[in-house]
Amino acid sequence: MDIEKVNSMDFGEFVDVFGNVIERCPLIAAAVWSQRPFSDLEDLKKHFFAFIDALPQSGQEGILRCHPDLAGSELRRGTLTAESQREQSAAGLTSLGTDERLRLAELNAQYRARFGFPFVLAARFSDRAAVSRELARRLLCPSAQELRTALGEVKKIGSLRLADLLRADAAKL
Amino acid sequence: MDIEKVNSMDFGEFVDVFGNVIERCPLIAAAVWSQRPFSDLEDLKKHFFAFIDALPQSGQEGILRCHPDLAGSELRRGTLTAESQREQSAAGLTSLGTDERLRLAELNAQYRARFGFPFVLAARFSDRAAVSRELARRLLCPSAQELRTALGEVKKIGSLRLADLLRADAAKL
Known part of the structure; x- marks a missing residue:
């Protein structure tokens, strides 16, 4: 339009x-x-x-807390928004093996506990291996920096x- | 709790x-x-x-624009949130006659066109006759005052x- x-x-x-x-x-x-x-x-x-x-x-x-986990319970329950479903699917997150899914769930839980919001990433720029790697990396960042990084991802998602x-x-x- | x-x-x-x-x-x-x-x-x-x-x-x-019309299309389509459905029902808005419904739809449309947001009212404090009366009255208020009034209603709804x-x-x- x-x-x-x-x-x-x-x-x-x-x-x-x-x-x-x-x-x-x-x-x-x-x-x-x-x-x-x-x-x-x-x-x-x-x-x-x-x-x-x-x-x-x-x-x-x-804003960050309104986002679902990547490869999380909402994906399994089928309650993602259409946009999020498409994006997670494009990154291969809908077809993870059990081990990969559990590993990501564990990292997501650590991230939420550390920062008080879920891990947000523009999944369309990523793939399943990169998602875990990036999550493990960002888990170690200082809080203020991580808030800025996460909002940057929100903007990338919004732009797309x-x-x-x-x-x-x-x-x- | x-x-x-x-x-x-x-x-x-x-x-x-x-x-x-x-x-x-x-x-x-x-x-x-x-x-x-x-x-x-x-x-x-x-x-x-x-x-x-x-x-x-x-x-x-x-915030106001995220609210549905009272007795509007969402009520007819059954897409209201559970809370809004209960509140509109308590005010008798689910059982309006056709004339009353059309009259309210006309007033709602005038209100939206005038203020750029929908008419918001804590319906639980009201009844079907009072809703029309209040809508007709507020339609004539100055914009800045009406924004304040409407946000006051959002807060009443939130409190309840x-x-x-x-x-x-x-x-x-």
Whole structure:
């Protein structure tokens, strides 16, 4: 879809379409609507990121806590969002062997206990081996640095989702 | 449940239990978890409200935009959250006649067009006649005042939901 289409949406349509650009945070898309009209995809993205950056630390941690574990219980129960399901699947996380899955579950639990939010990674840029390696590495980082790294991943995920949404609909038209 | 129970929850449990205190804004519960331990229900409530008050205006409008219309399409389609379904039902909004429903739909549409967010009202304090009357009245208010009024309603709804959650589980124990 082009940016004129985006700018013509009422807030209901906008939240329906962009509500999961930031995982399970429709509040953010709903807030970004206040900043319309947008000049292009970059401008739209800029407003999503500016909202995240302006939140107090608790709100930034809150965003991370709305994310599922990678290869975690939600994937097994089938309760992931469609976007997250696709991304975890693309990284090969839906077809892990039991040992690999248990190892990742153990690392995820250590990470949550250490930082107070789940390990977030733009899985589409990764594969199953890299996910474990990166999780083990980030587990050792200082908290303040890790919060910044994790929010950077949220933004990468959001960028990809926004680009998909604008491209997908363009293909349909 | 008592406050010790609340304070013992990891963020996953906390968001599961309190994620809809503010309608469709699990981000807010997820952020409030950073402020634990809580001394009592009032303290917990205070942190939810402080988060809302600290948001920029776009974020406050975003919260409102995550709410469904009263007696609107989501009620008819059965896609309301459980809490919202109960509240709208208690106010008699699930059993409106066609004329009453259409009248309310027209007022809701006027309200959304005027303010850029849906009409939010703590329906449990109301009944079907009062909802229409209040909607017609608030439609005429200045925008800045109406934003404050609507956020006040969000807080009333949140207070009732929090009190229910703490009471409900107390009854079970």
